Amino acid sequence: xxxxxxxxxxxxxxxxxxxxxxxxxxxxxxxxxxxxxxxxxxxxxxxxxxxxxxxxxxxxxxxxxxxxxxxxxxxxxxxxxxxxxxxxxxxxxxxxxxxxxxxxxxxxxxxxxxxxxxxxxxxxxxxxxxxxxxxxxxxxxxxxxxxxxxxxxxxxxxxxxxxxxxxxxxxxxxxxxxxxxxxxxxxxxxxxxxxxxxxxxxxxxxxxxxxxxxxxxxxxxxxxxxxxxxxxxxxxxxxxxxxxxxxxxxxxxxxxxxxxxxxxxxxxxxxxxxxxxxxxxxxxxxxxxxxxxxxxxxxxxxxxxxxxxxxxxxxxxxxxxxxxxxxxxxxxxxxxxxxxxxxxxxxxxxxxxxxxxxxxxxxxxxxxxxxxxxxxxxxxxxxxxxxxxxxxxxxxxxxxxxxxxxxxxxxxxxxxxxxxxxxxxxxxxxxxxxxxxxxxxxxxxxxxxxxxxxxxxxxxxxxxxxxxxxxxxxxxx
Numbered sequence: 348x349x350x351x352x353x354x355x356x357x358x359x360x361x362x363x364x365x366x367x368x369x370x371x372x373x374x375x376x377x378x379x380x381x382x383x384x385x386x387x388x389x390x391x392x393x394x395x396x397x398x399x400x401x402x403x404x405x406x407x408x409x410x411x412x413x414x415x416x417x418x419x420x421x422x423x424x425x426x427x428x429x430x431x432x433x434x435x436x437x438x439x440x441x442x443x444x445x446x447x448x449x450x451x452x453x454x455x456x457x458x459x460x461x462x463x464x465x466x467x468x469x470x471x472x473x474x475x476x477x478x479x480x481x482x483x484x485x486x487x488x489x490x491x492x493x494x495x496x497x498x499x500x501x502x503x504x505x506x507x508x509x510x511x512x513x514x515x516x517x518x519x520x521x522x523x524x525x526x527x528x529x530x531x532x533x534x535x536x537x538x539x540x541x542x543x544x545x546x547x548x549x550x551x552x553x554x555x556x557x558x559x560x561x562x563x564x565x566x567x568x569x570x571x572x573x574x575x576x577x578x579x580x581x582x583x584x585x586x587x588x589x590x591x592x593x594x595x596x597x598x599x600x601x602x603x604x605x606x607x608x609x610x611x612x613x614x615x616x617x618x619x620x621x622x623x624x625x626x627x628x629x630x631x632x633x634x635x636x637x638x639x640x641x642x643x644x645x646x647x648x649x650x651x652x653x654x655x656x657x658x659x660x661x662x663x664x665x666x667x668x669x670x671x672x673x674x675x676x677x678x679x680x681x682x683x684x685x686x687x688x689x690x691x692x693x694x695x696x697x698x699x700x701x702x703x704x705x706x707x708x709x710x711x712x713x714x715x716x717x718x719x720x721x722x723x724x725x726x727x728x729x730x731x732x733x734x735x736x737x738x739x740x741x742x743x744x745x746x747x748x749x750x751x752x753x754x755x756x757x758x759x760x761x762x763x764x765x766x767x768x769x770x771x772x773x774x775x776x777x778x779x780x781x782x783x784x785x786x787x788x789x790x791x792x793x794x795x796x797x798x799x800x801x802x803x804x805x806x807x808x809x810x811x812x813x814x815x816x817x818x819x820x821x822x823x824x
Contacts, residue, residue, distance in 0.1 A: 394423060395433070402430035405437050414452070421458035428458060432465025432488065438472060459483045464491050466513070473497060482507035489513040489536065496521045505529040509554075514561050518542055518583070528552045537561030538583040547591045547614075553598040556623070558585040560607045584608045593636075597621040599643060604630055616670070617654075622646045627665075632656070633692060637668040652679070664689050671695065674718075677771045680704050687711045694718060700771050701725060708733045723763065724749040725770065742768055 395402045401423040421428055431437060438452055453474055457464070459481035466488035469475065473496045482504035491513070492498065498520050503510065510529075514536030517523065523543045532552040538561030540546060551558075561583050584607030586592055592612045597604070599621040606629040609615055615634040620627075622645035632640065639654030650659045653673065656666040661681040667690045675698040678685075683704050690696065691714040700723045701708065712733040713719060721740040724731075727747040735741065735758065742761040743749030753760035761768055799816045803809060807816075 392420075392423075394428075396424060396426065399426065400429040401426045402433060403428055403437065404433040405435065416454040416456075417452055418456040419458055419461070421460045427460035429460060430463045430465060431457065431461055432463075432468030432491070434466050436470050437468050453477075455479070457481055457484070462486065464488060466490060467493070470494055480504070485510050487512045487516050490515045490518065492517050492520060494519045498523055500525040500527075502527045503529055503532070505531065507531055509533045512536060512539060514538060515541070515583075521545060530554050535585075537585065538587065539585055540589060541583040541585070541587045543586075543589050545591055546589050547593050549592070550596065551598050551601070553600050555598065556600055556602050558597070558601055558604045558608050560584050560587075560605050584610050587611050590614055594618070597624060599623050599645065604628070606630055609634065617641070619643070620646060620649060620651075624649065632666050633669060635669050635692070635694075638670045638672060640666060640668055657682070667693060667696070669693055674698065675771075676700070678702055678705065685709060685712065688714060690716055690719075692716070697721065699723070701729065705729060710734070713739070723768075723770070 392406055393404045395404060403419060403423075406417075419428060419431060452472060454477045455469065455472075455475055456479045460483060461481065462483055463486045464480075464484060468488065468491050469478065470490050470493040472492075473494055475495050476497050476499055478492070478495075478498065478501070480501075480503055484503075485508050487510070492501075493515055495517075496519060499522055501517070501520075501523065508531070510532045511534040512532060515538045516536065517526075517540055518538060519542040520540075521542060521544045523540075524545050524547060526540075526546065526549050528549070528551060530552045531554070533554045535552075535555045535558070537557075537559040540549070541561070584605070586595070586609055587607055588611040590611060590613045592609075593614050594617040595609075595615065596619040600623055601621055602623045602625065604624065604627065608630055609618075610631050612634055614636045616636045617639045618632070618637070619641040620643065622643040624646060625648045627649070640651055640656040641654065642649045642651040642656065644650075646659070648659055649665075650657050650661060652661065654668060654671060655664070656668075657664055661679055662683050664678060664682050664685045666686065667676070669692045671693070672695055674695055676696060677700040680702040681704065682702065683706070685705060685708070687709045688711045689709075690699070690712050693716045695718055696716060697718045698721045699719070703725045705726055706728065707730045708724070710732045713722075713735060719736070719739055721742065722735070723742040724747070725743070727744050727749075729748050731748060731752045735752075735756070737756070737758055740759045740761060741749050741753045742763050744764065745762045750760055750762070752758075763770060795816075802816060
């Protein structure tokens, strides 16, 4: 394609006064192209003109010229503006003959001719509150909005062609509370929302396949609206350091996540895993706020029951959420293996019943279980590898490994036969009407139902199931 570079002066729509915004970009003394091009100095817009379209490279303002609101032109020399950014920051301030990191832009409007927002295009615009993005945009480059720490929301139109978003596009958008991501987004790069510390809820598009970690050769940092900086390190997860994210639904299209996806998401209370996830690997599900882990029924590998994560066949118990409200938990009789640390950190769990099908209680299983007071072990030959606090009562059969372990450690042991200790049923199927799952249908089941509906009618959490309500011990309150 025969290229020609034209440097021209264009008026940019100016509205309002000014507050500071952006980061440093080195000034070229001229825009240099091939031998056929003519280099002309510019005043406001530096651009590259191709045969069919124009690419805006950057804008330059004197320190007292920058508008508060700015709109990019839709055409230059009769050709549509289709690209904003040439790999560097579009905004920076010219003061005397030097450039620094501040710019006076608060609101940015992009015309509906633009298809590509380039790498770093609006990076560091730490005072930009609003960016209007048209449906014509089909590509958002690496770090395009990195460090836009005053941006409150992102709205991408639902109509338009497929859109790809590259690595770290919204890193450090710390005031971002709302994101609209339509299903026409087919790809999102690593670390897209790292450091979006005010992001509470987000619906991801059902078209992306990865929620990967961004790996960089050097540490990634952003400036904030207070003039300081935040360092995120060289490896950052998709939602890493999003401490206000409360719930997330992983679309069925997503196939891969990793251990850093939710690292530092300390308020994450509920997660729903879609049908496409076939390996969770070492994903961090230890958020201290996590109450429920749900799994799509169409997922071929994983399953959940009462907000607890299992494999599909419910033979492996993978994770009991740290803040699950269940107080007494009877492990289903289908379970034969329990992951190390599956119960670690549990805040509310006070009593666990291990069925006969469980042959090993792995190391680390009870670490930091601050409310645990009692365990019942029904397998007489169960191997106990986990450390058990002396404050925890051990119930089981006489002469069992549980009995021997308690005797060896000097712990309290309850002989469930001699003491007529009630043994909760561990089957996952129950007689219809046996609401509290104690093996009988009686008035206590009716009372449990009445208390549950009383709980709901007085403002109780409607997402809590009847069984979760009973297991949480609320019927005893």
